[in-house]
Amino acid sequence: MAIPVVNLADFLSGDPQLKQAFVNQLGKAYEDVGFVAVKNHGIPDELIADLYKYVQQFFALPRDAKEKYEIPDLAGQRGYTSFGKEHAKGSEAPDLKEFFQFGQTVEDDDPIKSEYPDNVQVNDVASFNVTFTKTYRAFEKSGRALLQAIALYLGLDEHYFDEHIHNGNSILRAIHYPPITQEPKSAIRAEQHEDINLITLLVGASADGLQILTKQNDWVPVTSLPEQIVVNVGDMLQRLTNNKLKSTTHRVVNPPREMWNTSRYSIPFFLHPKGEMSLACLESCIDASHPKAYPDATAGEYLDERLREIGLKK
Numbered sequence: 497m498a499i500p501v502v503n504l505a506d507f508l509s510g511d512p513q514l515k516q517a518f519v520n521q522l523g524k525a526y527e528d529v530g531f532v533a534v535k536n537h538g539i540p541d542e543l544i545a546d547l548y549k550y551v552q553q554f555f556a557l558p559r560d561a562k563e564k565y566e567i568p569d570l571a572g573q574r575g576y577t578s579f580g581k582e583h584a585k586g587s588e589a590p591d592l593k594e595f596f597q598f599g600q601t602v603e604d605d606d607p608i609k610s611e612y613p614d615n616v617q618v619n620d621v622a623s624f625n626v627t628f629t630k631t632y633r634a635f636e637k638s639g640r641a642l643l644q645a646i647a648l649y650l651g652l653d654e655h656y657f658d659e660h661i662h663n664g665n666s667i668l669r670a671i672h673y674p675p676i677t678q679e680p681k682s683a684i685r686a687e688q689h690e691d692i693n694l695i696t697l698l699v700g701a702s703a704d705g706l707q708i709l710t711k712q713n714d715w716v717p718v719t720s721l722p723e724q725i726v727v728n729v730g731d732m733l734q735r736l737t738n739n740k741l742k743s744t745t746h747r748v749v750n751p752p753r754e755m756w757n758t759s760r761y762s763i764p765f766f767l768h769p770k771g772e773m774s775l776a777c778l779e780s781c782i783d784a785s786h787p788k789a790y791p792d793a794t795a796g797e798y799l800d801e802r803l804r805e806i807g808l809k810k
């Protein structure tokens with residue numbers, strides 16, 4: 497399905513009409529579909545190409561080399577998570593994937609630094625860490641602009657989210673779905689789920705497979721052009737907006753049999769605020785026909801609950 501396409505350059509153009517049109521398009525798309533493709537997203541193409549190159553080199557390492565980067569007790573939040581560990585909420589069968597997660601680097605004197613585990617430094621692939629750091633910052637910047645547009649759509653101050661996402665708990669996750677070697681029992685590459693965070697930015701997944709569940713209950717493939725990124729609403733934003741903006745269910749299906757011998761790679765950036773941000777439903781999203789749907793919680797409390805549900809945290 498062609499998801500709505502928005503042009504981030506409109507928002508940043510300085511032309512008030514173009515900016516407002518962008519806000520309306522993005523907000524409407526997030527009320528209706530929950531997913532958009534963003535062009536002129538500001539993440540340099542060379543950086544994305546480098547990132548994919550190093551990610552492929554990493555997953556091609558022998559198993560014992562990768563396992564050096566799998567750190568128990570970090571709930572998969574930093575470093576490597578081997579094949580078959582994570583399952584979708586409510587599903588028994590683990591997803592057919594391995595992944596590597598990279599988190600925030602606090603560079604100012606924000607005391608939140610002590611709450612974040614250090615990133616796991618990969619020594620086997622030159623330039624891996626520096627490329628992850630650069631891409632992480634680029635995603636934060638694009639994500640901040642998108643959240644400014646969302647804030648305006650919700651009638652909030654344009655900079656409402658800025659302080660919450662500065663030094664936020666975002667995760668850059670590189671995923672490898674290996675070739676399929678035997679008939680999978682019940683598992684698919686990534687079982688249906690909703691993302692936990694505020695918004696997810698996804699660059700150029702290397703092969704087909706991503707599908708979203710429509711309001712009519714049909715699974716439809718997400719298609720976007722190579723120069724676009726896909727950006728969807730996660731459960732934290734859905735909760736904050738009392739279900740006004742939709743965290744749409746999605747999954748990654750297995751390829752047809754003749755493509756079983758191919759890998760799929762994808763690199764989502766899960767944009768999280770700091771743990772202390774309140775996700776209490778916004779007053780402006782509550783009225784008689786939309787009664788408050790969730791109890792108050794902070795982003796940190798909510799994240800812990802969700803990590804337990806997907807088998808990453810005990």
Ligand SMILES: O=C(O)CCC(=O)C(=O)O
Pocket residue numbers: 671686691698701706746747748761762764
């Ligand atoms: O691999 C993809 O394209 C999407 C993965 C995904 O939905 C996730 O990791 O939350």
Ligand SMILES: [Fe+2]
Pocket residue numbers: 689690691746
């Ligand atoms: Fe997802």
